[in-house]
Amino acid sequence: MLSYRHSFHAGNFADVLKHIVLIKILEHLRKKDKPFCCIDTHAGPGDYKLTSDYALKNKEFENGIARLWQQDNLPDSVACYINVIKSFNGSDALNRYPGSPLIIRHFLRTHDRLFLHELHSTEIDLLKTAIGNDRRIKVAYTDGLKAVISLLPPVQHRGMVLIDPSYEIKSDYPLVLDTLLQMYKRFPIGTYALWYPVVDRSRNQYLEKALKTSGIKNIQLFELGITADTQEHGMTASGMIVINPPWTLANELQQTLPWLASTLGLEGAGHYRIETLVNE
Ligand SMILES: C[S@@+](CC[C@H](N)C(=O)[O-])C[C@H]1O[C@@H](n2cnc3c(N)ncnc32)[C@H](O)[C@@H]1O
Numbered sequence: 001m002l003s004y005r006h007s008f009h010a011g012n013f014a015d016v017l018k019h020i021v022l023i024k025i026l027e028h029l030r031k032k033d034k035p036f037c038c039i040d041t042h043a044g045p046g047d048y049k050l051t052s053d054y055a056l057k058n059k060e061f062e063n064g065i066a067r068l069w070q071q072d073n074l075p076d077s078v079a080c081y082i083n084v085i086k087s088f089n090g091s092d093a094l095n096r097y098p099g100s101p102l103i104i105r106h107f108l109r110t111h112d113r114l115f116l117h118e119l120h121s122t123e124i125d126l127l128k129t130a131i132g133n134d135r136r137i138k139v140a141y142t143d144g145l146k147a148v149i150s151l152l153p154p155v156q157h158r159g160m161v162l163i164d165p166s167y168e169i170k171s172d173y174p175l176v177l178d179t180l181l182q183m184y185k186r187f188p189i190g191t192y193a194l195w196y197p198v199v200d201r202s203r204n205q206y207l208e209k210a211l212k213t214s215g216i217k218n219i220q221l222f223e224l225g226i227t228a229d230t231q232e233h234g235m236t237a238s239g240m241i242v243i244n245p246p247w248t249l250a251n252e253l254q255q256t257l258p259w260l261a262s263t264l265g266l267e268g269a270g271h272y273r274i275e276t277l278v279n280e
Helices: 013-029 053-058 065-069 076-088 100-107 121-131 144-150 172-186 201-212 249-264
Strands: 037-040 047-049 096-098 113-118 137-141 159-163 191-198 219-225 237-243 271-278
Touching: 013 065, 013 076, 013 100, 013 159, 013 191, 013 219, 013 237, 013 249, 037 100, 037 144, 047 053, 065 076, 065 249, 076 096, 076 100, 076 249, 096 100, 100 113, 100 121, 113 121, 113 144, 121 137, 144 159, 144 172, 159 172, 172 191, 172 201, 191 201, 201 219, 201 237, 201 271, 219 249, 237 271, 249 271
Parallel strands: 037 113, 037 159, 113 137, 159 191
Antiparallel strands: 047 096, 191 237, 219 237, 219 271
């Protein structure tokens, strides 16, 4: 039984980095006229009210999107991200946060396609409502890590897969790794963006080491932390591991991540990593 609800966390510092990277990949895909395909293995409900009881419980968005909302002189990729989030809010007030399904849809053109997967019985209904009737998008109440394999390679032969698990159980790490290997085998030119939390650093070390020796090429890692690693409970940092990233991504994030670490870091303890795990 899944218990994780992203509504408690929408717009937090982890979503900021995740969605900045997602937007950069989508902008890159849109540079060519040729249609692309996106697959979101863990879609969530899609649309979040920041005025809801969920969001207001821990107010995680306050040290995320809300801290960036009214700022001037943003790094370019943060400014693009804020513009996308603003387009979902009718006024200058920040009331609503779009999840990855709505962010991806924002970038779809007539012939681009999006496959969304969600396994939580409440979230799937919210997701269906958020998407409505859109012939470019398929929403499935199913295990995204299983379903994604048969969708690859996509008929468009270009596109990306976003893998954004909640890591509720320890076995999610080997499962994600195995799925990445299967996906890469079927579609080695695709872009894959895997989100990860830093809760217990040894799990991240396992994932990184396994990827380095996996045979998968061209892997970069981008991480943003708001406080130092700790043995106590709670997420101190999170990141995106990107296979076949846009060639401009690392340079863009060289401008963005130091700024985010100093803006969102708690008591000056923000930190970041930009690393090539495997060369092209
Ligand atoms: C971190 S949230 C997704 C957030 C979303 N990607 C975004 O950026 O807005 C993870 C979601 O995955 C769902 N989930 C967990 N395991 C899944 C699986 N095997 N297949 C599909 N969805 C799953 C959870 O119910 C949860 O809604």
